[in-house]
Amino acid sequence: MPVSSSPRTLFDKIWADHVVDRLEDGTCILYIDRHLVHEVTSPQAFEGLRMAGRRLRRPDATVAVVDHNVPTSDRSQPIEEPESRLQIETLEKNVAEFGVPYFPLRSASQGIVHVVGPEQGISLPGMTIVCGDSHTSTHGALGALAFGIGTSEVEHVMATQTLLQKPAKNMRVSVEGKVGPGVTAKDIMLAIIGKIGTAGGTGHVIEFAGSAIRDLDMAGRMTLCNMSIEGGAKAGLIAPDETTFAYVKGRPFAPKGEAFEQACAYWRTLASDEGAHFDTEVTLKAEDIVPSVTWGNSPQDVLPIDGVVPSPSDFKDPAQAAQVQRALDYMGLTAGQKIAGTPVDVVFIGSCTNSRLEDLRAAAEVVRGRHVAKTVRAMIVPGSGLVKEAAEAEGLDKIFLEAGFEWREAGCSMCLGMNPDRLTPGQRCASTSNRNFEGRQGPGGRTHLCSPSMAAAAAVTGTLCDVRELMKETV
Amino acid sequence: MEKFTELTAIAAPMPNENIDTDQIIPARFLKTIQRTGLGKNAFAAQRYDDNGNENPDFVLNKEPYRHAEILITYDNLGCGSSREHAPWALLDFGIRCVIAPSFADIFFNNCFKNGILPIRLPREICDELMGDARQGSNSRLTVDLEKQIIIRPDGNVVPFEVDPFRRHMLLEGLDDIGQTLAHDAEISSFEHQASRAWVPSISMGTAK
Numbered sequence: 001m002p003v004s005s006s007p008r009t010l011f012d013k014i015w016a017d018h019v020v021d022r023l024e025d026g027t028c029i030l031y032i033d034r035h036l037v038h039e040v041t042s043p044q045a046f047e048g049l050r051m052a053g054r055r056l057r058r059p060d061a062t063v064a065v066v067d068h069n070v071p072t073s074d075r076s077q078p079i080e081e082p083e084s085r086l087q088i089e090t091l092e093k094n095v096a097e098f099g100v101p102y103f104p105l106r107s108a109s110q111g112i113v114h115v116v117g118p119e120q121g122i123s124l125p126g127m128t129i130v131c132g133d134s135h136t137s138t139h140g141a142l143g144a145l146a147f148g149i150g151t152s153e154v155e156h157v158m159a160t161q162t163l164l165q166k167p168a169k170n171m172r173v174s175v176e177g178k179v180g181p182g183v184t185a186k187d188i189m190l191a192i193i194g195k196i197g198t199a200g201g202t203g204h205v206i207e208f209a210g211s212a213i214r215d216l217d218m219a220g221r222m223t224l225c226n227m228s229i230e231g232g233a234k235a236g237l238i239a240p241d242e243t244t245f246a247y248v249k250g251r252p253f254a255p256k257g258e259a260f261e262q263a264c265a266y267w268r269t270l271a272s273d274e275g276a277h278f279d280t281e282v283t284l285k286a287e288d289i290v291p292s293v294t295w296g297n298s299p300q301d302v303l304p305i306d307g308v309v310p311s312p313s314d315f316k317d318p319a320q321a322a323q324v325q326r327a328l329d330y331m332g333l334t335a336g337q338k339i340a341g342t343p344v345d346v347v348f349i350g351s352c353t354n355s356r357l358e359d360l361r362a363a364a365e366v367v368r369g370r371h372v373a374k375t376v377r378a379m380i381v382p383g384s385g386l387v388k389e390a391a392e393a394e395g396l397d398k399i400f401l402e403a404g405f406e407w408r409e410a411g412c413s414m415c416l417g418m419n420p421d422r423l424t425p426g427q428r429c430a431s432t433s434n435r436n437f438e439g440r441q442g443p444g445g446r447t448h449l450c451s452p453s454m455a456a457a458a459a460v461t462g463t464l465c466d467v468r469e470l471m472k473e474t475v
Numbered sequence: 476m477e478k479f480t481e482l483t484a485i486a487a488p489m490p491n492e493n494i495d496t497d498q499i500i501p502a503r504f505l506k507t508i509q510r511t512g513l514g515k516n517a518f519a520a521q522r523y524d525d526n527g528n529e530n531p532d533f534v535l536n537k538e539p540y541r542h543a544e545i546l547i548t549y550d551n552l553g554c555g556s557s558r559e560h561a562p563w564a565l566l567d568f569g570i571r572c573v574i575a576p577s578f579a580d581i582f583f584n585n586c587f588k589n590g591i592l593p594i595r596l597p598r599e600i601c602d603e604l605m606g607d608a609r610q611g612s613n614s615r616l617t618v619d620l621e622k623q624i625i626i627r628p629d630g631n632v633v634p635f636e637v638d639p640f641r642r643h644m645l646l647e648g649l650d651d652i653g654q655t656l657a658h659d660a661e662i663s664s665f666e667h668q669a670s671r672a673w674v675p676s677i678s679m680g681t682a683k
Binding site for chain 2: 017020021023025027029031033040041043044047052054060061062063068069081083084086087090101102122124127132133134136148149150151152153155156159160161162164166198199202203229232234253254255259262263266298319320323416417418425435437438439440443
């Protein structure tokens, strides 16, 4: 590992340790430690390899799962949608032909790629991790440089185990202090995106720092890094610490015994040095963050739950004003209305943002002893088969089922509606996913992003509401 | 990949910020296992009504913009999903150049990989070019990558910046995998560094 005299950031260090070669114009050949593959963005890349007669360079650094298209209902039946079935069968054919380790649909370890990677110890601190999926930023929670790539780059990694890259800029988002009750990692991240905007992180890797970040468990850190892309960043990063090492230890693909200790010794060197330069610095006070929801069709359209929907007249730029009006029309909201009290039709708790055991526990805490409102369809989609098993071992499934939730199989599900889990036009959903774009959860569907506990509160009251009110009540 | 050298074409104005890749190609069309054929569903939610009929108000359904090869938008074009289906859909529609004040990183990169030239220009200049685009079919823009200029219908010239390596790849229509594989020896020696001994190999024998 190169020794540098000037203080470096976590990103600078991981970057430097993966540069294979530097081309004349400064473009680097960056080595990739882990390539995660799913069925949607890989078929054209495998086909490209085949057409060019190229081999997959490192099958032992590649892992495939099916997640985007999979049904989350009964898995004993064949997949109904022919195109989804073809995409899954194509992946299965490709992993067999190229010798890629694969978690098949009916494996207990199957799940969303960004849940499975950390859970299995495939994703580790200090690594470079890529996947043809923008939410690859999730794995940055471990202190890995992890980012989404397009299918051409998927093929590039398959053939060369590297990418052609120029270094990103460094941005540090510090959240100091302690969050109040009912405030989760999701609320912290929505607050950050609300502050920097969806293009605020463009060209940067964000390192999340400060006491409120260090206090988060790994699931919370993953929620935060997951949505770095919604702030426009190339990746999110959190310095690996004892919380990280305790999480990694003993995972199936993590180093064992002495190898683990050696790895930890290296990982401890990765934290940003005192005085390291950040191109952009943003600071938030944890105490200022409250349970939040989005009102519009961009993740930066964040409101505290006690807030009111903005008006086009709040914006000077006519293009922005027009866009606010368009979002109000699409979302079926009126300028100036309180966001709390807005009735919802569907509640979706799942996605690579919020489908881990800790997320389900937080939702169950709110649901326990209550019942889903009559007007609401509420579903829980665990992030992996192992999350589902662990939740069932704690009896969380019973809490949800007794309350009237659906308890489903693992997959991306209603986050993007590539499987049958979709909103119908006009349906309004409190969702723990990551994007509230027009049509994201189904054509005409209306998405309000929020935390698992806020989604659970919406399920039982039938409206967007402040989970802290429910926490006050004793059930 | 098709070369990009010079293009004289109709430009479609789309004066919106944050046009995300879900808008460019909704998720339900990502089930293809091919790169081609996505053009008919580009901007599907805005382009068609619930019955699949064209929405006459949408710019790409109007003449002359249904023949547009250049798209001009406001900030943060291509935000959201990494789906390369977005540039594939644009390309299949006929778009070879996208102009905006800013782009999301992954989309920007994906464009270059598919022979589409993304050009960053200040908002005021995008506004002027949109003004040109609104003039209709006699108002074509010329994009010259060799000289790094856009020639407006009135003959005025707008210079633009582009990364030299990416410019070279586009001008020559080169496949960067072939280029990287020329560094195979360096990649192999990197892989075998002692400092990388902690990185485990994955084999399903160890999976649960």
